Amino acid sequence: MNPTNPPNPTNPTNSRLPTHDYHPWAIWLTGLPGSGKTVIAQKVKQLLEESAVAARILELDEIRKIITPTPTYSEAERDIVYSSLAYMAKLLTQVGTNVIIDATGNRLRYRELARRLIPNFAEVYLQCPLEVCIGRERKRQNQFSPKDIYTKSNKEGATVPGVNIPYEEPKAPEIIVDAVQLGINQAAQKIVKEMEELFL
Numbered sequence: 001m002n003p004t005n006p007p008n009p010t011n012p013t014n015s016r017l018p019t020h021d022y023h024p025w026a027i028w029l030t031g032l033p034g035s036g037k038t039v040i041a042q043k044v045k046q047l048l049e050e051s052a053v054a055a056r057i058l059e060l061d062e063i064r065k066i067i068t069p070t071p072t073y074s075e076a077e078r079d080i081v082y083s084s085l086a087y088m089a090k091l092l093t094q095v096g097t098n099v100i101i102d103a104t105g106n107r108l109r110y111r112e113l114a115r116r117l118i119p120n121f122a123e124v125y126l127q128c129p130l131e132v133c134i135g136r137e138r139k140r141q142n143q144f145s146p147k148d149i150y151t152k153s154n155k156e157g158a159t160v161p162g163v164n165i166p167y168e169e170p171k172a173p174e175i176i177v178d179a180v181q182l183g184i185n186q187a188a189q190k191i192v193k194e195m196e197e198l199f200l
Contacts, residue, residue, distance in 0.1 A: 025199050026089045026099040026118045031126030032162045033149050034133030036179045041102040043188035060103035073159045082110035090117040106161035108168045122174035
C-alpha cells in the first residue's frame with residue numbers, strides 16, 4: 001500500500017500527493033527568464049504545505065552564487081552548474097525530500113539529466129512569449145536573480161537564453177502552463193492538480 005495524505009478541506013487544491021516520507025518526487029519549472037518560475041514555485045510550495053506535503057525549492061539563482069560567485073555564464077560553466085543542480089535534487093529525493101527545481105535550464109540535456117537521475121520526475125513548462133518575459137523581468141524584485149538580464153543581452157559576448165543563445169523548449173513536458181493567461185494562483189493550482197495525477 002502506498003500511503004497518501006488525506007484531503008484537506010481547507011485547501012482548494014485538496015492535494016493528495018504522497019508525503020515526502022514515502023514517494024519523494026522532483027519537478028522542474030522551466031521557461032525563459034521572466035516567465036514566472038520563482039513566484040509560481042513559491043506558490044506551489046505554499047499550496048503543498050497547506051496539505052501537509054513538504055517540499056524544498058532549489059532556486060538556481062541562489063545556488064549559483066555559491067557554486068560560481070562571479071559567473072561567466074559560459075556553456076562549460078552552465079554544464080557544471082546544471083549538473084550540480086540535478087545531482088542536488090537527486091540526493092534530496094533519495095533522503096525523502098520532495099524537490100521543486102526553479103531554473104531556466106535552457107538546454108534539453110540539463111533537464112534530461114535530472115530525469116535520468118530521479119525516478120519520480122516531472123517537467124513543468126511555463127509558456128511565455130519573449131516580449132512578455134522582457135517586460136516582467138524589468139519589474140521583478142527577486143532576491144537572487146541577476147538584474148537587467150535582457151538589457152545585458154545587447155552587450156558583446158552576452159549569453160542570455162532566448163536572445164543570444166537558444167532556449168530549447170521541452171519536447172514532452174508532463175505539465176504545460178500558459179503563464180500569460182493564468183495568474184500565479186491559477187498556475188500553481190493547475191500544477192498541484194496535475195502533480196496529483198502523476199505521483200499518486
